[in-house]
Amino acid sequence: MILFYIRVILAMGFTSDLLICTTLDCETKEEMLAAIDKAKEEGANLVELCIDSMSFSHISEVEHLLRLRTLPSIVSFRSNLLKGRECSGKKTGLQVLRLAVELDVEFVEIEYEMATEELISELMSRRSNTKIIISTYLQNGGGGCGSGTLCKEKLGNLVICLQSTGADVIKIVVDVAYITDVAPLFHLLAHSQVPLIARAVGDRGLISQLLGPKYGASVVWGSLGDKPVPGLPPLLSITQFYKLEHMNPDTKVFGVISNPVGHSKGPFLHNPAFRHTSYNGIYVPLLVDNIKEFFRVYSCSDFAGFSVGIPHKEAAVGCCDEVDPLAKSIGAVNTIIRRPSDGKLIGYNTDCDACITAIEEALRERRITNGQASHTSPIAGKLFVLVGAGGAGRAMAFGAKSRGARVVIFNRNFERAKALASAVSGEALPYECLDTYCAEKGMILANASAVGMQPNADQTPVPKEALRSYELVFDAVYTPRNTRLLQEAAEAGAIVVSGVEMFIRQALGQFKLFTGGLAPEDFMRQTVLEKF
């Protein structure tokens, strides 16, 4: 495998390291050159220059650009963008490709649909070192193989067609509908006998970039600057957090299964922690629609462990072969590991302890300051007002109950609130009453709903006026770090506990389960404080 990986890179004309590429669509030569410099600064060592995006009145402008470029480049001219452009047309496209070959640009890319035998043999006869990439784009999982599913046969046939053109490198880009559609691309990469670029695009395709190098991909794509592109990791994250250049076939895969998943800071915590402890792992965002299907498709032992986020924590219980007793009683799993000895999926819950100990510690600190230290849990006997009855809410309700609190639950879906209340001998109240609820002074409020999470940071589950009845307010939402709820609770004089504290604690528990080793707590805390 490693030999093959080296061979591909050699065949692509580069002798070292992973190629980190970004696609540049700019109108002018000057903008292109500035974008190349920026890409270089952000860690790219290859750029894809989409010449069709430029408005130029004479080919000499393209010539200048190619002569002045400061990074190895792929020159492409996409035919689907030709329409309506001043300089457009097949003729211009061919002129650009010929020019790139004459100037010895590292790669030219031609769409399969445009790649006639004459054109390829002409470019081959004119070139010195330029490699020719023949590419094709498949919409929505490739179609024709069932809804959103990309079949191996279809891909295999495509490889044969592309290869028969005589291309130096073949490139297949698939617009995937589900994360499970990326698996056939990994299969293709791992078994390909020819230099191959296999990319998934769309927000469910992100792992094709982040895990590609494990399967032999020699090029990964990232997005430039802070303009997000669905399915692409920012270039800076590739170089600073994921460090894909260190990935190899033995790298273990971990990730957070969630929907949405973009808010998760897990990758920015677990990846540095893996490296800090010299553990060969990568932790990636996994935008999953159907968790059962995810585990059916990604069943190999290298997919070693998972955090489980919204809304999958309860369904995750049913995906595990064994569930730890605490997680079983809670009815929610936020951590799954694949047991190396037999490949079985084992579920745990690290949320419960993380949330309750964070609240206890904050209350204890206040008690100590007031000279009221005690050995019993400071939650015991308190009224614990919980907002949300999903996976995280369940963990909090069970944790509070185990410490002797009286639990009151508010949830938009009242039936769910009632079911959880009966499981913890608590009380469920209609959601409409939350705004004015004030059963007694000194209550604890815990928000386990997603209200207030980015991009809805202006929202809050409980109005400011109602917060005066609470001694402590906890918010499981950690993006933003200081939610509106927490800001207003602090103004109302309550002790506030941020979801970041719970996030760190649940992640420490997960790291131990993932690696079997101790979590580097100080390092992980510092990472969160510095980087979030």
Ligand SMILES: O=C1C[C@@](O)(C(=O)O)C[C@@H](O)[C@@H]1O
């Ligand atoms: O609830 C959370 C947060 C999380 O989903 C995240 O990374 O955002 C990770 C989960 O393990 C945890 O239980």
